[in-house]
Amino acid sequence: MKPLVLADVHKSIDSKVILNIKHLDIEPGSIHVFVGNNGSGKTTLFHLIAGMIRPDQGSVERFSESIEEKWKHMLSYMPQEVGPLSFFSLKELKRLEMIAYKGWDHNLFDRLVEDFELPLTKKVETFSVGMKKKAMTALALSRPSKLLVMDEPLAGVDISGQEQLKKEWIAYLEQDEQRTILFSTHSTSEVGEMADYIHFLKNGELEGPYEKDQLTEQYAYMWVDATPELERLPGVLTTQTTGKTAMLLSNNRLITEEALIGQRVQIQQVQAVGMADILRVNLEQTRR
Numbered sequence: 098m099k100p101l102v103l104a105d106v107h108k109s110i111d112s113k114v115i116l117n118i119k120h121l122d123i124e125p126g127s128i129h130v131f132v133g134n135n136g137s138g139k140t141t142l143f144h145l146i147a148g149m150i151r152p153d154q155g156s157v158e159r160f161s162e163s164i165e166e167k168w169k170h171m172l173s174y175m176p177q178e179v180g181p182l183s184f185f186s187l188k189e190l191k192r193l194e195m196i197a198y199k200g201w202d203h204n205l206f207d208r209l210v211e212d213f214e215l216p217l218t219k220k221v222e223t224f225s226v227g228m229k230k231k232a233m234t235a236l237a238l239s240r241p242s243k244l245l246v247m248d249e250p251l252a253g254v255d256i257s258g259q260e261q262l263k264k265e266w267i268a269y270l271e272q273d274e275q276r277t278i279l280f281s282t283h284s285t286s287e288v289g290e291m292a293d294y295i296h297f298l299k300n301g302e303l304e305g306p307y308e309k310d311q312l313t314e315q316y317a318y319m320w321v322d323a324t325p326e327l328e329r330l331p332g333v334l335t336t337q338t339t340g341k342t343a344m345l346l347s348n349n350r351l352i353t354e355e356a357l358i359g360q361r362v363q364i365q366q367v368q369a370v371g372m373a374d375i376l377r378v379n380l381e382q383t384r385r
């Protein structure tokens with residue numbers, strides 16, 4: 098069963114178009130990362146998915162169910178910030194969540210709170226930024242969900258904490274092959290390490306999904322003999338000429354190589370492109 102399908106979704110706030118999504122179709126069992134510049138609409142998209150706001154037009158379907166009561170317990174949303182719930186302690190929040198979610202895993206919650214070294218009886222508002230993220234993760238993971246949606250879940254978490262949290266996400270996925278994770282981030286290393294699929298959000302419009310491994314294989318820097326009109330070759334995104342050598346950035350290494358060979362252009366060197374450059378180039382391409 099597909100955890101999420103969006104079709105022709107439009108959302109405007111104060112007459113400004115925030116989201117315009119033709120289609121989003123998420124298969125279960127993998128990690129989808131949403132990347133976009135500030136204000137591109139990631140949080141708004143996640144609010145829509147979590148049912149906190151409704152689209153002006155189009156459909157958002159979770160687990161092929163349109164009635165909220167039927168999908169609500171299968172979706173766990175971790176917001177960017179704790180919000181009003183921070184006036185409670187984790188002990189109080191545990192009690193509230195156990196009432197709200199049938200099958201809430203209190204044993205897992207207790208274990209996570211201990212592993213993350215979080216105080217149970219202090220109000221969450223007194224926690225540091227990283228502690229709040231860990232607390233929200235413990236709550237989100239303890240729900241009986243199949244779709245975990247997290248808005249910048251590692252921002253502000255210390256290095257060892259990040260490793261702990263990522264390990265718990267993997268455990269969450271491994272326990273049930275129907276489980277799926279969606280998260281947003283501005284960190285290239287999180288994308289490189291955790292993503293199966295990458296979605297680019299640009300001014301409210303989605304591009305992708307791209308399989309991360311495929312993107313990494315297809316992008317290449319190529320140093321070739323400088324020749325006129327290299328920028329017109331298929332796959333070539335940018336060119337930079339220094340003396341007799343031109344450096345090309347290709348988003349389709351094989352096709353560009355084939356074209357270069359066809360034009361008898363000597364390829365001097367080919368090098369993989371790092372995730373930071375892949376993300377930057379993709380986000381720049383349609384920046385308006």
Ligand SMILES: Nc1ncnc2c1ncn2[C@@H]1O[C@H](COP(=O)(O)OP(=O)(O)OP(=O)(O)O)[C@@H](O)[C@H]1O
Nearest residue numbers: 110111115133134135136137138139140141142298
């Ligand atoms: N309640 C609101 N009222 C007015 N404008 C809003 C509201 N919520 C979001 N927006 C606008 O919607 C756009 C998208 O915001 P959103 O928070 O979804 O972006 P984002 O991609 O999550 O950004 P960031 O990476 O900075 O967290 C922005 O232009 C923002 O100003």
